[in-house]
Amino acid sequence: MPWRETRDPYAILVSEVMLQQTTVAAVRGYYDRFLAQFPTIADLANAKEDEVLSAWAGLGYYRRARNLQAAACAVMQRHAGVFPADFEEILMLPGVGRYTAGAVASSAFGQSRPIVEANSARVLARLFAVKESLKGGAGLKALWQYSAELLPDRNARDHNYALMELGSLVCTPKNPACTECPVLTYCEAHRLDLVAQIPRVEPKPEKIARAFAGAIVRHAENVLIRRIPAGEWHAGLYEFPKVEIEPWASESKGQDDLKNHISQVAGPVSKLERLSDIRFTVTVHSVTLRVFDMKVSRRRSPAPGYFWLPVSEIEKLPLGSPQKKVLNLLKSPPEWFEVEP
DNA sequence: TACTCGTGGCA
DNA sequence: TTGCCAAGAGT
Structure with missing residues:
Protein backbone atom coordinates (compact mmCIF):
# COMPACT_ATOMS: atom_id res chain seq x y z
CA MET A 1 0.00 0.00 0.00
CA PRO A 2 1.61 3.25 -1.15
CA TRP A 3 0.57 5.18 1.97
CA ARG A 4 2.72 2.85 4.06
CA GLU A 5 5.79 3.83 2.08
CA THR A 6 5.77 7.45 3.26
CA ARG A 7 6.07 9.40 6.49
CA ASP A 8 4.67 12.57 5.01
CA PRO A 9 1.86 13.47 7.44
CA TYR A 10 -0.10 15.18 4.69
CA ALA A 11 0.00 12.13 2.41
CA ILE A 12 -0.90 9.88 5.33
CA LEU A 13 -3.80 12.14 6.25
CA VAL A 14 -5.08 11.97 2.67
CA SER A 15 -4.96 8.18 2.78
CA GLU A 16 -6.61 7.95 6.19
CA VAL A 17 -9.47 10.21 5.18
CA MET A 18 -9.97 8.31 1.92
CA LEU A 19 -9.98 5.03 3.83
CA GLN A 20 -12.73 6.11 6.22
CA GLN A 21 -15.53 3.60 5.67
CA THR A 22 -13.93 2.74 2.35
CA THR A 23 -12.12 -0.36 1.15
CA VAL A 24 -8.42 -0.40 0.32
CA ALA A 25 -9.25 -1.54 -3.22
CA ALA A 26 -11.43 1.52 -3.82
CA VAL A 27 -8.81 3.94 -2.48
CA ARG A 28 -5.99 2.52 -4.60
CA GLY A 29 -7.35 4.19 -7.72
CA TYR A 30 -7.64 7.61 -6.07
CA TYR A 31 -4.70 8.09 -3.72
CA ASP A 32 -1.85 8.46 -6.22
CA ARG A 33 -3.92 10.60 -8.56
CA PHE A 34 -5.02 12.90 -5.74
CA LEU A 35 -1.46 13.44 -4.53
CA ALA A 36 -0.22 14.01 -8.06
CA GLN A 37 -2.84 16.74 -8.45
CA PHE A 38 -2.31 18.21 -4.96
CA PRO A 39 1.29 17.30 -4.05
CA THR A 40 1.53 19.53 -0.97
CA ILE A 41 -0.77 20.81 1.69
CA ALA A 42 -0.46 24.28 0.17
CA ASP A 43 -1.61 22.98 -3.23
CA LEU A 44 -4.72 21.49 -1.65
CA ALA A 45 -5.44 24.59 0.40
CA ASN A 46 -5.20 26.83 -2.68
CA ALA A 47 -7.23 24.60 -5.00
CA LYS A 48 -10.79 25.32 -6.09
CA GLU A 49 -13.41 23.27 -4.33
CA ASP A 50 -14.66 21.85 -7.62
CA GLU A 51 -11.17 20.58 -8.43
CA VAL A 52 -11.03 18.78 -5.10
CA LEU A 53 -14.49 17.32 -5.54
CA SER A 54 -13.62 16.18 -9.07
CA ALA A 55 -10.60 14.33 -7.72
CA TRP A 56 -12.90 12.73 -5.14
CA ALA A 57 -15.82 11.98 -7.46
CA GLY A 58 -16.87 8.35 -7.17
CA LEU A 59 -15.33 7.76 -3.74
CA GLY A 60 -18.43 8.78 -1.81
CA TYR A 61 -18.90 10.62 1.48
CA TYR A 62 -18.04 13.90 -0.21
CA ARG A 63 -17.99 15.88 3.01
CA ARG A 64 -14.66 14.17 3.59
CA ALA A 65 -13.20 15.97 0.59
CA ARG A 66 -14.40 19.38 1.74
CA ASN A 67 -13.19 18.73 5.28
CA LEU A 68 -9.81 17.59 3.97
CA GLN A 69 -9.38 20.83 2.10
CA ALA A 70 -10.55 22.74 5.17
CA ALA A 71 -7.91 20.88 7.16
CA ALA A 72 -5.28 21.94 4.64
CA CYS A 73 -6.42 25.55 5.00
CA ALA A 74 -6.28 25.23 8.78
CA VAL A 75 -2.68 24.01 8.62
CA MET A 76 -1.79 26.94 6.39
CA GLN A 77 -3.45 29.45 8.71
CA ARG A 78 -2.95 28.03 12.18
CA HIS A 79 0.43 26.36 11.66
CA ALA A 80 2.02 28.45 8.91
CA GLY A 81 1.82 25.53 6.47
CA VAL A 82 3.71 23.10 8.70
CA PHE A 83 1.75 19.97 9.58
CA PRO A 84 1.37 19.89 13.39
CA ALA A 85 2.95 16.99 15.25
CA ASP A 86 0.94 17.59 18.41
CA PHE A 87 -1.89 15.08 18.80
CA GLU A 88 -4.37 17.61 20.13
CA GLU A 89 -3.65 19.94 17.22
CA ILE A 90 -4.10 17.14 14.69
CA LEU A 91 -7.38 16.25 16.37
CA MET A 92 -8.64 19.80 15.93
CA LEU A 93 -8.37 19.62 12.14
CA PRO A 94 -11.71 19.38 10.29
CA GLY A 95 -12.71 15.82 9.45
CA VAL A 96 -10.11 14.38 11.83
CA GLY A 97 -11.50 12.38 14.72
CA ARG A 98 -9.97 10.19 17.36
CA TYR A 99 -9.04 7.40 15.00
CA THR A 100 -7.56 9.52 12.21
CA ALA A 101 -5.59 11.66 14.65
CA GLY A 102 -4.15 8.54 16.25
CA ALA A 103 -3.30 7.02 12.89
CA VAL A 104 -1.47 10.15 11.69
CA ALA A 105 0.32 10.63 15.02
CA SER A 106 1.55 7.03 15.11
CA SER A 107 2.33 6.36 11.47
CA ALA A 108 3.68 9.79 10.43
CA PHE A 109 5.27 10.93 13.67
CA GLY A 110 5.94 7.61 15.39
CA GLN A 111 4.04 8.60 18.50
CA SER A 112 2.46 5.99 20.74
CA ARG A 113 -1.22 6.65 20.12
CA LYS A 204 -30.04 -2.54 10.48
CA PRO A 205 -32.84 -0.02 9.94
CA GLU A 206 -35.28 -0.96 7.24
CA LYS A 207 -34.59 0.43 3.80
CA ILE A 208 -36.82 3.14 2.42
CA ALA A 209 -37.73 2.98 -1.26
CA ARG A 210 -37.56 6.27 -3.16
CA ALA A 211 -37.81 7.05 -6.82
CA PHE A 212 -36.86 9.90 -9.12
CA ALA A 213 -37.35 10.72 -12.74
CA GLY A 214 -34.40 12.48 -14.30
CA ALA A 215 -33.62 13.79 -17.73
CA ILE A 216 -30.76 14.50 -20.02
CA VAL A 217 -32.15 17.75 -21.44
CA ARG A 218 -30.61 18.81 -24.72
CA HIS A 219 -30.64 21.91 -26.80
CA ALA A 220 -28.23 22.16 -29.68
CA GLU A 221 -24.98 20.80 -28.28
CA ASN A 222 -25.80 21.79 -24.71
CA VAL A 223 -27.13 19.86 -21.74
CA LEU A 224 -28.99 21.14 -18.68
CA ILE A 225 -27.06 20.71 -15.43
CA ARG A 226 -27.41 21.88 -11.87
CA ARG A 227 -25.14 22.06 -8.87
CA ILE A 228 -26.64 20.16 -5.94
CA PRO A 229 -27.20 22.49 -3.00
CA ALA A 230 -26.25 21.74 0.60
CA GLY A 231 -28.71 19.54 2.41
CA GLU A 232 -29.44 17.29 -0.57
CA TRP A 233 -27.75 14.03 -1.44
CA HIS A 234 -24.42 14.49 -3.19
CA ALA A 235 -24.32 18.13 -2.16
CA GLY A 236 -21.65 20.08 -4.01
CA LEU A 237 -21.63 17.70 -6.95
CA TYR A 238 -23.54 18.23 -10.19
CA GLU A 239 -26.48 16.37 -11.64
CA PHE A 240 -28.97 16.19 -14.45
CA PRO A 241 -32.32 17.70 -13.46
CA LYS A 242 -34.74 15.40 -11.71
CA VAL A 243 -37.99 15.28 -9.77
CA GLU A 244 -38.93 12.92 -7.00
CA ILE A 245 -41.83 10.64 -7.79
CA GLU A 246 -43.71 8.12 -5.75
CA PRO A 247 -42.03 4.72 -5.95
CA TRP A 248 -45.31 3.20 -7.06
CA ALA A 249 -46.11 5.96 -9.55
CA SER A 250 -47.19 4.86 -13.00
CA GLU A 251 -44.84 5.20 -15.91
CA SER A 252 -46.82 8.09 -17.41
CA LYS A 253 -47.20 9.97 -14.11
CA GLY A 254 -43.47 10.17 -13.51
CA GLN A 255 -42.88 11.16 -17.10
CA ASP A 256 -45.46 13.95 -16.93
CA ASP A 257 -44.12 15.32 -13.65
CA LEU A 258 -40.64 15.44 -15.08
CA LYS A 259 -41.79 17.01 -18.34
CA ASN A 260 -43.62 19.75 -16.45
CA HIS A 261 -40.59 20.42 -14.33
CA ILE A 262 -38.27 20.64 -17.30
CA SER A 263 -40.57 22.96 -19.21
CA GLN A 264 -40.64 25.30 -16.22
CA VAL A 265 -36.92 25.18 -15.63
CA ALA A 266 -35.59 25.27 -19.18
CA GLY A 267 -38.25 25.51 -21.85
CA PRO A 268 -40.94 23.46 -23.64
CA VAL A 269 -40.09 19.81 -24.24
CA SER A 270 -40.37 18.83 -27.89
CA LYS A 271 -38.90 15.35 -28.08
CA LEU A 272 -38.44 12.57 -25.60
CA GLU A 273 -36.95 9.12 -25.19
CA ARG A 274 -37.26 6.73 -22.27
CA LEU A 275 -33.84 5.34 -21.46
CA SER A 276 -33.54 2.97 -18.51
CA ASP A 277 -33.59 2.69 -14.74
CA ILE A 278 -30.56 3.22 -12.54
CA ARG A 279 -30.68 1.77 -9.06
CA PHE A 280 -28.45 2.82 -6.19
CA THR A 281 -28.57 3.28 -2.44
CA VAL A 282 -27.93 6.30 -0.26
CA THR A 283 -27.53 5.17 3.35
CA VAL A 284 -30.94 3.68 4.19
CA HIS A 285 -32.64 4.69 0.97
CA SER A 286 -32.83 2.37 -1.99
CA VAL A 287 -33.34 4.58 -4.98
CA THR A 288 -34.60 4.06 -8.49
CA LEU A 289 -33.81 6.75 -11.04
CA ARG A 290 -35.82 6.63 -14.26
CA VAL A 291 -33.81 8.31 -16.95
CA PHE A 292 -35.21 10.14 -19.94
CA ASP A 293 -33.59 11.88 -22.85
CA MET A 294 -35.32 15.15 -23.79
CA LYS A 295 -35.07 17.99 -26.23
CA VAL A 296 -36.40 21.47 -25.64
CA SER A 297 -37.58 23.47 -28.62
CA ARG A 298 -36.85 26.93 -27.27
CA ARG A 299 -34.08 27.66 -24.88
CA ARG A 300 -34.83 30.11 -22.10
CA SER A 301 -32.31 31.26 -19.60
CA PRO A 302 -32.63 28.48 -17.06
CA ALA A 303 -34.09 28.76 -13.56
CA PRO A 304 -31.72 29.67 -10.71
CA GLY A 305 -29.30 26.87 -9.90
CA TYR A 306 -29.48 25.42 -13.41
CA PHE A 307 -27.23 26.12 -16.36
CA TRP A 308 -26.51 24.93 -19.88
CA LEU A 309 -23.22 23.22 -20.53
CA PRO A 310 -21.65 21.85 -23.72
CA VAL A 311 -21.92 18.05 -23.75
CA SER A 312 -18.18 17.72 -24.13
CA GLU A 313 -17.55 19.43 -20.79
CA ILE A 314 -19.76 17.32 -18.56
CA GLU A 315 -17.04 14.85 -17.71
CA LYS A 316 -14.97 17.63 -16.19
CA LEU A 317 -17.64 18.22 -13.55
CA PRO A 318 -17.60 16.37 -10.24
CA LEU A 319 -20.28 13.73 -10.67
CA GLY A 320 -21.45 11.13 -8.19
CA SER A 321 -21.60 7.50 -9.15
CA PRO A 322 -25.28 7.56 -10.20
CA GLN A 323 -24.76 10.56 -12.46
CA LYS A 324 -21.77 8.87 -14.06
CA LYS A 325 -24.08 6.02 -14.94
CA VAL A 326 -26.55 8.46 -16.43
CA LEU A 327 -23.74 9.89 -18.48
CA ASN A 328 -22.99 6.44 -19.85
CA LEU A 329 -26.56 6.22 -21.14
CA LEU A 330 -25.89 9.35 -23.16
CA LYS A 331 -23.42 7.55 -25.37
CA SER A 332 -25.98 5.51 -27.27
CA PRO A 333 -27.71 7.45 -30.05
CA PRO A 334 -31.24 8.56 -29.14
CA GLU A 335 -34.40 7.38 -30.81
CA TRP A 336 -36.71 10.31 -30.38
CA PHE A 337 -40.45 10.36 -29.92
CA GLU A 338 -42.25 13.54 -30.79
CA VAL A 339 -44.06 15.09 -27.85
CA GLU A 340 -47.47 16.72 -28.03
CA PRO A 341 -47.25 20.39 -27.03
C1' DT B 1 -27.10 9.03 21.53
C1' DA B 2 -28.71 8.25 17.07
C1' DC B 3 -28.69 9.58 12.68
C1' DT B 4 -26.55 11.07 8.30
C1' DC B 5 -23.46 10.56 4.58
C1' DG B 6 -21.61 6.76 -0.96
C1' DT B 7 -19.73 3.20 -3.14
C1' DG B 8 -18.24 -1.32 -4.94
C1' DG B 9 -17.18 -6.10 -4.10
C1' DC B 10 -18.61 -10.26 -2.56
C1' DA B 11 -21.34 -14.17 -0.43
C1' DT C 1 -31.12 -9.74 -6.47
C1' DT C 2 -30.20 -8.57 -1.75
C1' DG C 3 -27.66 -7.68 2.34
C1' DC C 4 -23.31 -7.11 4.42
C1' DC C 5 -19.27 -4.74 5.00
C1' DA C 6 -15.18 -1.14 4.85
C1' DA C 7 -8.66 2.61 7.88
C1' DG C 8 -15.39 7.41 10.86
C1' DA C 9 -16.70 12.12 11.64
C1' DG C 10 -20.09 15.70 12.30
C1' DT C 11 -24.24 17.09 14.20
Whole structure:
Protein backbone atom coordinates (compact mmCIF):
# COMPACT_ATOMS: atom_id res chain seq x y z
CA MET A 1 0.00 0.00 0.00
CA PRO A 2 1.61 3.25 -1.15
CA TRP A 3 0.57 5.18 1.97
CA ARG A 4 2.72 2.85 4.06
CA GLU A 5 5.79 3.83 2.08
CA THR A 6 5.77 7.45 3.26
CA ARG A 7 6.07 9.40 6.49
CA ASP A 8 4.67 12.57 5.01
CA PRO A 9 1.86 13.47 7.44
CA TYR A 10 -0.10 15.18 4.69
CA ALA A 11 0.00 12.13 2.41
CA ILE A 12 -0.90 9.88 5.33
CA LEU A 13 -3.80 12.14 6.25
CA VAL A 14 -5.08 11.97 2.67
CA SER A 15 -4.96 8.18 2.78
CA GLU A 16 -6.61 7.95 6.19
CA VAL A 17 -9.47 10.21 5.18
CA MET A 18 -9.97 8.31 1.92
CA LEU A 19 -9.98 5.03 3.83
CA GLN A 20 -12.73 6.11 6.22
CA GLN A 21 -15.53 3.60 5.67
CA THR A 22 -13.93 2.74 2.35
CA THR A 23 -12.12 -0.36 1.15
CA VAL A 24 -8.42 -0.40 0.32
CA ALA A 25 -9.25 -1.54 -3.22
CA ALA A 26 -11.43 1.52 -3.82
CA VAL A 27 -8.81 3.94 -2.48
CA ARG A 28 -5.99 2.52 -4.60
CA GLY A 29 -7.35 4.19 -7.72
CA TYR A 30 -7.64 7.61 -6.07
CA TYR A 31 -4.70 8.09 -3.72
CA ASP A 32 -1.85 8.46 -6.22
CA ARG A 33 -3.92 10.60 -8.56
CA PHE A 34 -5.02 12.90 -5.74
CA LEU A 35 -1.46 13.44 -4.53
CA ALA A 36 -0.22 14.01 -8.06
CA GLN A 37 -2.84 16.74 -8.45
CA PHE A 38 -2.31 18.21 -4.96
CA PRO A 39 1.29 17.30 -4.05
CA THR A 40 1.53 19.53 -0.97
CA ILE A 41 -0.77 20.81 1.69
CA ALA A 42 -0.46 24.28 0.17
CA ASP A 43 -1.61 22.98 -3.23
CA LEU A 44 -4.72 21.49 -1.65
CA ALA A 45 -5.44 24.59 0.40
CA ASN A 46 -5.20 26.83 -2.68
CA ALA A 47 -7.23 24.60 -5.00
CA LYS A 48 -10.79 25.32 -6.09
CA GLU A 49 -13.41 23.27 -4.33
CA ASP A 50 -14.66 21.85 -7.62
CA GLU A 51 -11.17 20.58 -8.43
CA VAL A 52 -11.03 18.78 -5.10
CA LEU A 53 -14.49 17.32 -5.54
CA SER A 54 -13.62 16.18 -9.07
CA ALA A 55 -10.60 14.33 -7.72
CA TRP A 56 -12.90 12.73 -5.14
CA ALA A 57 -15.82 11.98 -7.46
CA GLY A 58 -16.87 8.35 -7.17
CA LEU A 59 -15.33 7.76 -3.74
CA GLY A 60 -18.43 8.78 -1.81
CA TYR A 61 -18.90 10.62 1.48
CA TYR A 62 -18.04 13.90 -0.21
CA ARG A 63 -17.99 15.88 3.01
CA ARG A 64 -14.66 14.17 3.59
CA ALA A 65 -13.20 15.97 0.59
CA ARG A 66 -14.40 19.38 1.74
CA ASN A 67 -13.19 18.73 5.28
CA LEU A 68 -9.81 17.59 3.97
CA GLN A 69 -9.38 20.83 2.10
CA ALA A 70 -10.55 22.74 5.17
CA ALA A 71 -7.91 20.88 7.16
CA ALA A 72 -5.28 21.94 4.64
CA CYS A 73 -6.42 25.55 5.00
CA ALA A 74 -6.28 25.23 8.78
CA VAL A 75 -2.68 24.01 8.62
CA MET A 76 -1.79 26.94 6.39
CA GLN A 77 -3.45 29.45 8.71
CA ARG A 78 -2.95 28.03 12.18
CA HIS A 79 0.43 26.36 11.66
CA ALA A 80 2.02 28.45 8.91
CA GLY A 81 1.82 25.53 6.47
CA VAL A 82 3.71 23.10 8.70
CA PHE A 83 1.75 19.97 9.58
CA PRO A 84 1.37 19.89 13.39
CA ALA A 85 2.95 16.99 15.25
CA ASP A 86 0.94 17.59 18.41
CA PHE A 87 -1.89 15.08 18.80
CA GLU A 88 -4.37 17.61 20.13
CA GLU A 89 -3.65 19.94 17.22
CA ILE A 90 -4.10 17.14 14.69
CA LEU A 91 -7.38 16.25 16.37
CA MET A 92 -8.64 19.80 15.93
CA LEU A 93 -8.37 19.62 12.14
CA PRO A 94 -11.71 19.38 10.29
CA GLY A 95 -12.71 15.82 9.45
CA VAL A 96 -10.11 14.38 11.83
CA GLY A 97 -11.50 12.38 14.72
CA ARG A 98 -9.97 10.19 17.36
CA TYR A 99 -9.04 7.40 15.00
CA THR A 100 -7.56 9.52 12.21
CA ALA A 101 -5.59 11.66 14.65
CA GLY A 102 -4.15 8.54 16.25
CA ALA A 103 -3.30 7.02 12.89
CA VAL A 104 -1.47 10.15 11.69
CA ALA A 105 0.32 10.63 15.02
CA SER A 106 1.55 7.03 15.11
CA SER A 107 2.33 6.36 11.47
CA ALA A 108 3.68 9.79 10.43
CA PHE A 109 5.27 10.93 13.67
CA GLY A 110 5.94 7.61 15.39
CA GLN A 111 4.04 8.60 18.50
CA SER A 112 2.46 5.99 20.74
CA ARG A 113 -1.22 6.65 20.12
CA PRO A 114 -3.93 3.99 20.08
CA ILE A 115 -6.32 3.44 17.20
CA VAL A 116 -9.75 1.85 17.00
CA GLU A 117 -11.32 1.27 13.62
CA ALA A 118 -13.24 -1.56 12.02
CA ASN A 119 -10.37 -4.07 11.90
CA SER A 120 -8.68 -3.36 15.21
CA ALA A 121 -12.10 -3.03 16.86
CA ARG A 122 -12.99 -6.57 15.81
CA VAL A 123 -9.64 -7.95 16.97
CA LEU A 124 -9.83 -6.21 20.35
CA ALA A 125 -13.46 -7.15 20.88
CA ARG A 126 -12.69 -10.84 20.36
CA LEU A 127 -9.39 -10.78 22.20
CA PHE A 128 -11.07 -9.38 25.31
CA ALA A 129 -14.56 -10.78 24.70
CA VAL A 130 -16.35 -7.44 24.54
CA LYS A 131 -19.99 -8.44 24.34
CA GLU A 132 -21.54 -4.99 24.16
CA SER A 133 -22.19 -3.15 20.94
CA LEU A 134 -19.05 -1.58 19.48
CA LYS A 135 -20.94 1.34 17.97
CA GLY A 136 -20.71 3.49 21.04
CA GLY A 137 -21.06 3.67 24.79
CA ALA A 138 -19.34 1.18 27.09
CA GLY A 139 -18.27 -1.17 24.30
CA LEU A 140 -16.42 1.46 22.31
CA LYS A 141 -14.92 2.95 25.43
CA ALA A 142 -13.55 -0.47 26.41
CA LEU A 143 -11.95 -0.90 22.97
CA TRP A 144 -10.03 2.37 23.30
CA GLN A 145 -8.93 1.30 26.75
CA TYR A 146 -7.65 -2.05 25.49
CA SER A 147 -6.01 -0.49 22.45
CA ALA A 148 -4.11 1.92 24.72
CA GLU A 149 -3.09 -0.86 27.11
CA LEU A 150 -1.65 -3.01 24.32
CA LEU A 151 0.26 -0.12 22.80
CA PRO A 152 4.06 -0.46 23.09
CA ASP A 153 6.25 2.46 24.13
CA ARG A 154 7.87 2.43 20.73
CA ASN A 155 7.11 1.04 17.27
CA ALA A 156 3.50 2.12 17.63
CA ARG A 157 3.34 2.53 13.87
CA ASP A 158 4.11 -1.13 13.23
CA HIS A 159 1.94 -2.21 16.13
CA ASN A 160 -1.11 -0.34 14.85
CA TYR A 161 -0.61 -1.55 11.30
CA ALA A 162 -0.28 -5.10 12.61
CA LEU A 163 -3.51 -4.81 14.58
CA MET A 164 -5.36 -3.71 11.46
CA GLU A 165 -3.68 -6.33 9.32
CA LEU A 166 -4.64 -9.06 11.75
CA GLY A 167 -8.26 -7.98 11.58
CA SER A 168 -8.17 -7.63 7.83
CA LEU A 169 -6.54 -10.96 6.98
CA VAL A 170 -7.10 -13.35 9.90
CA CYS A 171 -9.68 -12.09 12.38
CA THR A 172 -12.26 -11.50 9.67
CA PRO A 173 -15.96 -10.75 10.22
CA LYS A 174 -17.05 -14.14 8.91
CA ASN A 175 -15.14 -17.42 9.17
CA PRO A 176 -12.05 -16.05 10.89
CA ALA A 177 -8.88 -18.12 10.42
CA CYS A 178 -8.43 -18.82 14.13
CA THR A 179 -6.09 -21.76 13.50
CA GLU A 180 -3.66 -19.34 11.86
CA CYS A 181 -4.02 -16.62 14.48
CA PRO A 182 -0.77 -15.69 16.22
CA VAL A 183 -2.61 -14.59 19.37
CA LEU A 184 -5.12 -17.43 19.56
CA THR A 185 -3.95 -18.48 23.00
CA TYR A 186 -4.79 -15.01 24.38
CA CYS A 187 -8.22 -14.83 22.75
CA GLU A 188 -11.06 -14.75 25.27
CA ALA A 189 -13.74 -15.07 22.61
CA HIS A 190 -12.11 -18.25 21.36
CA ARG A 191 -11.74 -19.64 24.88
CA LEU A 192 -15.42 -18.98 25.55
CA ASP A 193 -16.43 -20.20 22.07
CA LEU A 194 -17.96 -16.79 21.31
CA VAL A 195 -15.99 -15.90 18.18
CA ALA A 196 -19.09 -16.07 16.01
CA GLN A 197 -21.09 -13.92 18.46
CA ILE A 198 -18.45 -11.18 18.81
CA PRO A 199 -18.59 -8.47 17.70
CA ARG A 200 -22.29 -8.12 18.28
CA VAL A 201 -24.23 -7.06 15.20
CA GLU A 202 -27.02 -4.54 15.52
CA PRO A 203 -30.18 -4.88 13.43
CA LYS A 204 -30.04 -2.54 10.48
CA PRO A 205 -32.84 -0.02 9.94
CA GLU A 206 -35.28 -0.96 7.24
CA LYS A 207 -34.59 0.43 3.80
CA ILE A 208 -36.82 3.14 2.42
CA ALA A 209 -37.73 2.98 -1.26
CA ARG A 210 -37.56 6.27 -3.16
CA ALA A 211 -37.81 7.05 -6.82
CA PHE A 212 -36.86 9.90 -9.12
CA ALA A 213 -37.35 10.72 -12.74
CA GLY A 214 -34.40 12.48 -14.30
CA ALA A 215 -33.62 13.79 -17.73
CA ILE A 216 -30.76 14.50 -20.02
CA VAL A 217 -32.15 17.75 -21.44
CA ARG A 218 -30.61 18.81 -24.72
CA HIS A 219 -30.64 21.91 -26.80
CA ALA A 220 -28.23 22.16 -29.68
CA GLU A 221 -24.98 20.80 -28.28
CA ASN A 222 -25.80 21.79 -24.71
CA VAL A 223 -27.13 19.86 -21.74
CA LEU A 224 -28.99 21.14 -18.68
CA ILE A 225 -27.06 20.71 -15.43
CA ARG A 226 -27.41 21.88 -11.87
CA ARG A 227 -25.14 22.06 -8.87
CA ILE A 228 -26.64 20.16 -5.94
CA PRO A 229 -27.20 22.49 -3.00
CA ALA A 230 -26.25 21.74 0.60
CA GLY A 231 -28.71 19.54 2.41
CA GLU A 232 -29.44 17.29 -0.57
CA TRP A 233 -27.75 14.03 -1.44
CA HIS A 234 -24.42 14.49 -3.19
CA ALA A 235 -24.32 18.13 -2.16
CA GLY A 236 -21.65 20.08 -4.01
CA LEU A 237 -21.63 17.70 -6.95
CA TYR A 238 -23.54 18.23 -10.19
CA GLU A 239 -26.48 16.37 -11.64
CA PHE A 240 -28.97 16.19 -14.45
CA PRO A 241 -32.32 17.70 -13.46
CA LYS A 242 -34.74 15.40 -11.71
CA VAL A 243 -37.99 15.28 -9.77
CA GLU A 244 -38.93 12.92 -7.00
CA ILE A 245 -41.83 10.64 -7.79
CA GLU A 246 -43.71 8.12 -5.75
CA PRO A 247 -42.03 4.72 -5.95
CA TRP A 248 -45.31 3.20 -7.06
CA ALA A 249 -46.11 5.96 -9.55
CA SER A 250 -47.19 4.86 -13.00
CA GLU A 251 -44.84 5.20 -15.91
CA SER A 252 -46.82 8.09 -17.41
CA LYS A 253 -47.20 9.97 -14.11
CA GLY A 254 -43.47 10.17 -13.51
CA GLN A 255 -42.88 11.16 -17.10
CA ASP A 256 -45.46 13.95 -16.93
CA ASP A 257 -44.12 15.32 -13.65
CA LEU A 258 -40.64 15.44 -15.08
CA LYS A 259 -41.79 17.01 -18.34
CA ASN A 260 -43.62 19.75 -16.45
CA HIS A 261 -40.59 20.42 -14.33
CA ILE A 262 -38.27 20.64 -17.30
CA SER A 263 -40.57 22.96 -19.21
CA GLN A 264 -40.64 25.30 -16.22
CA VAL A 265 -36.92 25.18 -15.63
CA ALA A 266 -35.59 25.27 -19.18
CA GLY A 267 -38.25 25.51 -21.85
CA PRO A 268 -40.94 23.46 -23.64
CA VAL A 269 -40.09 19.81 -24.24
CA SER A 270 -40.37 18.83 -27.89
CA LYS A 271 -38.90 15.35 -28.08
CA LEU A 272 -38.44 12.57 -25.60
CA GLU A 273 -36.95 9.12 -25.19
CA ARG A 274 -37.26 6.73 -22.27
CA LEU A 275 -33.84 5.34 -21.46
CA SER A 276 -33.54 2.97 -18.51
CA ASP A 277 -33.59 2.69 -14.74
CA ILE A 278 -30.56 3.22 -12.54
CA ARG A 279 -30.68 1.77 -9.06
CA PHE A 280 -28.45 2.82 -6.19
CA THR A 281 -28.57 3.28 -2.44
CA VAL A 282 -27.93 6.30 -0.26
CA THR A 283 -27.53 5.17 3.35
CA VAL A 284 -30.94 3.68 4.19
CA HIS A 285 -32.64 4.69 0.97
CA SER A 286 -32.83 2.37 -1.99
CA VAL A 287 -33.34 4.58 -4.98
CA THR A 288 -34.60 4.06 -8.49
CA LEU A 289 -33.81 6.75 -11.04
CA ARG A 290 -35.82 6.63 -14.26
CA VAL A 291 -33.81 8.31 -16.95
CA PHE A 292 -35.21 10.14 -19.94
CA ASP A 293 -33.59 11.88 -22.85
CA MET A 294 -35.32 15.15 -23.79
CA LYS A 295 -35.07 17.99 -26.23
CA VAL A 296 -36.40 21.47 -25.64
CA SER A 297 -37.58 23.47 -28.62
CA ARG A 298 -36.85 26.93 -27.27
CA ARG A 299 -34.08 27.66 -24.88
CA ARG A 300 -34.83 30.11 -22.10
CA SER A 301 -32.31 31.26 -19.60
CA PRO A 302 -32.63 28.48 -17.06
CA ALA A 303 -34.09 28.76 -13.56
CA PRO A 304 -31.72 29.67 -10.71
CA GLY A 305 -29.30 26.87 -9.90
CA TYR A 306 -29.48 25.42 -13.41
CA PHE A 307 -27.23 26.12 -16.36
CA TRP A 308 -26.51 24.93 -19.88
CA LEU A 309 -23.22 23.22 -20.53
CA PRO A 310 -21.65 21.85 -23.72
CA VAL A 311 -21.92 18.05 -23.75
CA SER A 312 -18.18 17.72 -24.13
CA GLU A 313 -17.55 19.43 -20.79
CA ILE A 314 -19.76 17.32 -18.56
CA GLU A 315 -17.04 14.85 -17.71
CA LYS A 316 -14.97 17.63 -16.19
CA LEU A 317 -17.64 18.22 -13.55
CA PRO A 318 -17.60 16.37 -10.24
CA LEU A 319 -20.28 13.73 -10.67
CA GLY A 320 -21.45 11.13 -8.19
CA SER A 321 -21.60 7.50 -9.15
CA PRO A 322 -25.28 7.56 -10.20
CA GLN A 323 -24.76 10.56 -12.46
CA LYS A 324 -21.77 8.87 -14.06
CA LYS A 325 -24.08 6.02 -14.94
CA VAL A 326 -26.55 8.46 -16.43
CA LEU A 327 -23.74 9.89 -18.48
CA ASN A 328 -22.99 6.44 -19.85
CA LEU A 329 -26.56 6.22 -21.14
CA LEU A 330 -25.89 9.35 -23.16
CA LYS A 331 -23.42 7.55 -25.37
CA SER A 332 -25.98 5.51 -27.27
CA PRO A 333 -27.71 7.45 -30.05
CA PRO A 334 -31.24 8.56 -29.14
CA GLU A 335 -34.40 7.38 -30.81
CA TRP A 336 -36.71 10.31 -30.38
CA PHE A 337 -40.45 10.36 -29.92
CA GLU A 338 -42.25 13.54 -30.79
CA VAL A 339 -44.06 15.09 -27.85
CA GLU A 340 -47.47 16.72 -28.03
CA PRO A 341 -47.25 20.39 -27.03
C1' DT B 1 -27.10 9.03 21.53
C1' DA B 2 -28.71 8.25 17.07
C1' DC B 3 -28.69 9.58 12.68
C1' DT B 4 -26.55 11.07 8.30
C1' DC B 5 -23.46 10.56 4.58
C1' DG B 6 -21.61 6.76 -0.96
C1' DT B 7 -19.73 3.20 -3.14
C1' DG B 8 -18.24 -1.32 -4.94
C1' DG B 9 -17.18 -6.10 -4.10
C1' DC B 10 -18.61 -10.26 -2.56
C1' DA B 11 -21.34 -14.17 -0.43
C1' DT C 1 -31.12 -9.74 -6.47
C1' DT C 2 -30.20 -8.57 -1.75
C1' DG C 3 -27.66 -7.68 2.34
C1' DC C 4 -23.31 -7.11 4.42
C1' DC C 5 -19.27 -4.74 5.00
C1' DA C 6 -15.18 -1.14 4.85
C1' DA C 7 -8.66 2.61 7.88
C1' DG C 8 -15.39 7.41 10.86
C1' DA C 9 -16.70 12.12 11.64
C1' DG C 10 -20.09 15.70 12.30
C1' DT C 11 -24.24 17.09 14.20
